[in-house]
Amino acid sequence: MANDPIHQFQISKIVPIEIGGIDFSFTNASLFMVATVACAAGFLYFATSQRGLIPGRSQSVAEMSYEFIAGMLREGAGSHGMKFFPLVFSLFMFVLTANMLGMFPYFFTVTSQIIVTFALALLVIGTVLVYGFYKHGLHFLQLFVPSGVPGALLPLVVAIEIISFLSRPVSLSVRLFANMLAGHITLKVFAGFVASLGSLGALGIGGAVLPLIMTVALTGLEFLVAFLQAYVFAVLTCMYLNDAVHPGGH
Amino acid sequence: MFVTSAYAQTAPAAPETPAAPGTAPAGDTHAAPAGEVHTETGVAHEGEHGGGTFPPFDATHFPSQILWLVITFGLFYLLMKKVIVPRVGGILEHRHDRIAQDLDEAARLKSEADTAVETYEKELAAARSKAHNIAETAREAAKTKAAADRAAIEAELAEKLTAAETSIGEIKAKAFAQVGQIAEETASAIVDQLIGGKANGDDIKAAVAAAKTEA
Numbered sequence: 122m123a124n125d126p127i128h129q130f131q132i133s134k135i136v137p138i139e140i141g142g143i144d145f146s147f148t149n150a151s152l153f154m155v156a157t158v159a160c161a162a163g164f165l166y167f168a169t170s171q172r173g174l175i176p177g178r179s180q181s182v183a184e185m186s187y188e189f190i191a192g193m194l195r196e197g198a199g200s201h202g203m204k205f206f207p208l209v210f211s212l213f214m215f216v217l218t219a220n221m222l223g224m225f226p227y228f229f230t231v232t233s234q235i236i237v238t239f240a241l242a243l244l245v246i247g248t249v250l251v252y253g254f255y256k257h258g259l260h261f262l263q264l265f266v267p268s269g270v271p272g273a274l275l276p277l278v279v280a281i282e283i284i285s286f287l288s289r290p291v292s293l294s295v296r297l298f299a300n301m302l303a304g305h306i307t308l309k310v311f312a313g314f315v316a317s318l319g320s321l322g323a324l325g326i327g328g329a330v331l332p333l334i335m336t337v338a339l340t341g342l343e344f345l346v347a348f349l350q351a352y353v354f355a356v357l358t359c360m361y362l363n364d365a366v367h368p369g370g371h
Numbered sequence: 372m373f374v375t376s377a378y379a380q381t382a383p384a385a386p387e388t389p390a391a392p393g394t395a396p397a398g399d400t401h402a403a404p405a406g407e408v409h410t411e412t413g414v415a416h417e418g419e420h421g422g423g424t425f426p427p428f429d430a431t432h433f434p435s436q437i438l439w440l441v442i443t444f445g446l447f448y449l450l451m452k453k454v455i456v457p458r459v460g461g462i463l464e465h466r467h468d469r470i471a472q473d474l475d476e477a478a479r480l481k482s483e484a485d486t487a488v489e490t491y492e493k494e495l496a497a498a499r500s501k502a503h504n505i506a507e508t509a510r511e512a513a514k515t516k517a518a519a520d521r522a523a524i525e526a527e528l529a530e531k532l533t534a535a536e537t538s539i540g541e542i543k544a545k546a547f548a549q550v551g552q553i554a555e556e557t558a559s560a561i562v563d564q565l566i567g568g569k570a571n572g573d574d575i576k577a578a579v580a581a582a583k584t585e586a
Contacts, residue, residue, distance in 0.1 A: 127425065130425075130427050132426060132429070132432045132435075143434045144431060144432070145434055145435050145438045146435050147435075147439065148436075150432070150436055150439070151435065151436075151443075154440060154444070155443055158443045158446060158447040162450050162451075162455070165451075165455045165459075166450075166455065169455065169458050169459055169462060172458070172461070172465075173462075176462075180462075184462065187460070187463070188463070206456060207448065207451050207452035207456050208448065210451055210455075210456060211444070211448045211451045211452075214447075215444055215447055234427050234432075235428065236427075236433045237440055240436075240437055240441075241440075298427070302427060
């Protein structure tokens, strides 16, 4: 039971809340959402509170993450896309902090819940749709009609474009969710081998060295994945927002 | 393969303990009121999906997850939009402005220095030409003055020469005028010596005058 690799994703209620027969309890997932926001916002707030002309170490990190996302968004969606900067920056910092907090043993990984990543993906796609139709009206539908396609192929291409657009929230959410879930399960399984082999005596302890090395290597890999998935989420968000800003041109 | 074996460990374990795997059994055995919460979730699992529901796909937690995500991420977004992004943007812009301002200042100082050097060189050239002019003028003046002085001195000398020549002429004329008398006196003295008596003055005079005219 101690080796159950799924147990880490179990949600347990801390403060039970029920409104209209629906369960809105404050759970361990909620607790780590709060922790994520507190860590990310607290760091950014205190790191930049000096407003130094010459930045200190933590202010540099805050400025670097700001410029990192700003550059990404400007490259992906042009200068018109910069109005979405707070959204992309919040998404990146939230996902990154949640992923990184998840790397602590016994901590809950907020982004390993499909509903959380799906809600974030829907937020992105919803923003694209709302802004696209608000800004361009029905011209936004040009997004699905690439220019320079022969008339006979057009229905097929439009159908493919619509399907690919609809699959975006799914791929965006499943990519993040699956990466975090799979990584944490793998880590837990290999770490579990260390414990169960170690309890078998001298030979087992010798054999446990291999999964231990594997666990250490995987931990490093998982830190990379934690950053990379936050980065990928932000890059794709920028690309999708580009469709809302410039639906015609590619 | 490792994952499936791990799964196999838990799969048979689930039916043995009716409650959800993990903390639920502990809660059951220890305290009933505290355990209730856990058993509720456990029952919900079993009721809807059976014992082996994969937690991330357990729909009973979806409303709570969405609600708390909306609350926490909404707050985070507001904080980013209202405080952090303007602040960091302000810091970066301020630094950018400051650097641009410093560069401008440096360019201004450089151009100022260039102008100063140019002015200095111009003034130096002007002073040099002025000094040259002054020297030239002084030389000219000295030359003219020297020429004038020389002319004046020469004129004076010439005058003095003329005066001297005149006076020499006068002296000469005077001397020549006295020559007759001296010759008469000398001749009378010589005659007196020679003849031992007084010679006639008129004769001597005539003789001297004759000698003079002969000479």
